[in-house]
Amino acid sequence: MPLTLAQFHKQLAGGELKPVYLLAGEEHLLLLEAADELRARARALGYVEREVIDAEANGDWNDLTMAMVSMSLFSSRKVIDLRLPGGKPGKEGSAAIMDYCRNPPPDTVLLITCTQWSKQHETAWVAAVERAGVFVPVWPLKPDELPEWIGQRMARRGLRPDRDAIAALAERVEGNLLAAAQEIDKLHLLHGDKPLDAATLEDLVADSARFDVFRLSDAALGGDAARALRVLAGLRAEGEQVPGLLPIVAMEVLKIATLARAARGGNLAAAMREARVWDSKQALYRRALERHEEARWESFAAEIGRIDLMSKGRLAGDAWLALERLLSAIASSKARALLA
Numbered sequence: 001m002p003l004t005l006a007q008f009h010k011q012l013a014g015g016e017l018k019p020v021y022l023l024a025g026e027e028h029l030l031l032l033e034a035a036d037e038l039r040a041r042a043r044a045l046g047y048v049e050r051e052v053i054d055a056e057a058n059g060d061w062n063d064l065t066m067a068m069v070s071m072s073l074f075s076s077r078k079v080i081d082l083r084l085p086g087g088k089p090g091k092e093g094s095a096a097i098m099d100y101c102r103n104p105p106p107d108t109v110l111l112i113t114c115t116q117w118s119k120q121h122e123t124a125w126v127a128a129v130e131r132a133g134v135f136v137p138v139w140p141l142k143p144d145e146l147p148e149w150i151g152q153r154m155a156r157r158g159l160r161p162d163r164d165a166i167a168a169l170a171e172r173v174e175g176n177l178l179a180a181a182q183e184i185d186k187l188h189l190l191h192g193d194k195p196l197d198a199a200t201l202e203d204l205v206a207d208s209a210r211f212d213v214f215r216l217s218d219a220a221l222g223g224d225a226a227r228a229l230r231v232l233a234g235l236r237a238e239g240e241q242v243p244g245l246l247p248i249v250a251m252e253v254l255k256i257a258t259l260a261r262a263a264r265g266g267n268l269a270a271a272m273r274e275a276r277v278w279d280s281k282q283a284l285y286r287r288a289l290e291r292h293e294e295a296r297w298e299s300f301a302a303e304i305g306r307i308d309l310m311s312k313g314r315l316a317g318d319a320w321l322a323l324e325r326l327l328s329a330i331a332s333s334k335a336r337a338l339l340a
Contacts, residue, residue, distance in 0.1 A: 001130070005034060008136045012041045018133035019104035022126065024087055024114035025138025029177040034138065035113050039079065042109055047077040054083045061089075061096040077107045087114035087121040094125040101125075101132035120276070141177070146170045150180055154196075157188040164198035172205055174215065174231070213240075213248040216327070221252065221288040225331035229324060242311035242319040249323075250304045253330070256288055257297035263289055291333050300330060 003011065023034050039050070053063045064082065089097060100110060112129070114121070117137065129135050141149055147170045154161050161169075173180040183205045187196065190204055216235065219228035235245060255275055262271030268289075272282055292300075307322045309315035 002135045002137050005030060005136060005138060008034060008134065009037065011134070012037060017042060017045065017047075017109050019108070020101055020110045020112070020129050020133030022112045022114070022129045022133075022135045023138060024112075024117040024121065024136070025140075026115065026117060027138050027140045027177060028115060029181060031113065031115065031138045034136065035111065038109075038111055039081075042077075042079050045077070047079045047107075047109060049078040050081055051078065052081045052083065055089065055093060061093050064096050064100060078109075080108060080110045082110060082112045084112055085115045087116050089125060094123070097125045098128040101128040104132055141175065143175070146173075146175060146180075149177070150184070153181065153184050154187070157184055158193045159184065159187055159191065159196055160193055161196040161201070162198070165196045165201045168198040168201050169205065174227075213245050216245065217249050217252045218284060220249075220327040220330040221256070221284050223287060223291060223331050225328045228327045228331055232324060232327060236320065242307065242323055245323070246304060246308055246311070249326075250301070253297060253300045253304060256285060257294070257301055259285060260289055260292075260294035260297050264294060288330070292330075300326065303329075 017038075021038060023031055023038075025031050055061065055063070064080070084093075097112070104110065110133075126135060147166050150169055151161065151166045154166070169180065169183060173183065187201070187204055191200065212231075213235065216228055216231045219225075219231055232245075255277075259268060259271050259275065259277075262268055268286075272285070277285060303322070303326050306315060306317075307319050307326065310317040310322055311319035
């Protein structure tokens with residue numbers, strides 16, 4: 001059974017380490033800090049030797065086998081730090097990890113970290129890790145989870161924010177945990193343990209929102225027009241151009257248009273599997289499909305073509321304004337009026 005991060009932290013504090021740990025996810029700050037916490041706990045328990053192995057599907061997995069059988073001249077306890085960025089060890093790598101998990105060597109901890117992850121990665125080798133040790137999937141925080149995470153991190157740094165200050169920082173960083181962590185460290189240095197309100201926070205922090213095109217499309221698909229327009233304004237301020245933004249927006253719109261056709265035939269779940277839609281995004285796509293019928297998604301796709309021509313000077317009109325109207329229409333159930 002996978003552990004949550006909270007369960008993982010509690011288990012680490014409770015005693016001896018398990019033979020194998022798999023930490024996997026695309027929220028890199030949380031992943032890095034969890035791995036650092038495990039290494040620190042291992043050092044405290046006498047695992048003073050550490051061997052790092054960088055591996056991928058086509059790598060040489062003999063390194064893992066050799067690490068299993070090699071004994072240190074200076075220490076009886078060792079951490080094998082296996083870096084598997086793509087999360088897919090391939091046939092040879094899967095076999096090597098499963099062999100290790102069947103008979104892990106004594107006084108050794110195998111830490112596997114993966115920075116790309118989805119439910120599709122959870123194959124037989126992951127099940128072997130769970131039987132022998134601990135699997136911790138590190139999923140990105142949901143928007144409603146971010147304020148609590150920020151509040152807890154602020155408290156650990158000795159800050160005393162009110163609720164409005166926490167909400168203001170959450171709005172500023174827009175899910176960028178690394179930016180949030182950096183701002184919290186800065187607030188600790190600049191403000192200390194004095195009470196912190198929203199106005200003071202606004203004066204002290206920079207606007208570090210992660211203005212990227214994927215969050216732009218997610219905001220529109222999720223029905224949050226105000227956030228989509230804010231992200232769009234941020235991208236524009238950073239020097240992005242409409243032709244550079246449209247391909248991702250177009251990809252998402254075309255994917256949902258395809259899913260809308262499948263939904264008409266009652267095969268939405270199968271279509272999502274076929275389109276390799278991650279579990280974490282399925283609810284977002286379902287909300288978007290509930291908001292608009294198939295024909296509307298086709299019209300959105302056609303509008304993207306018009307905006308592309310505007311952005312290249314081949315059709316009269318303001319491409320930025322047209323893109324704003326499109327995103328507002330995608331986010332609203334009143335799409336016809338917004339695009340009229």
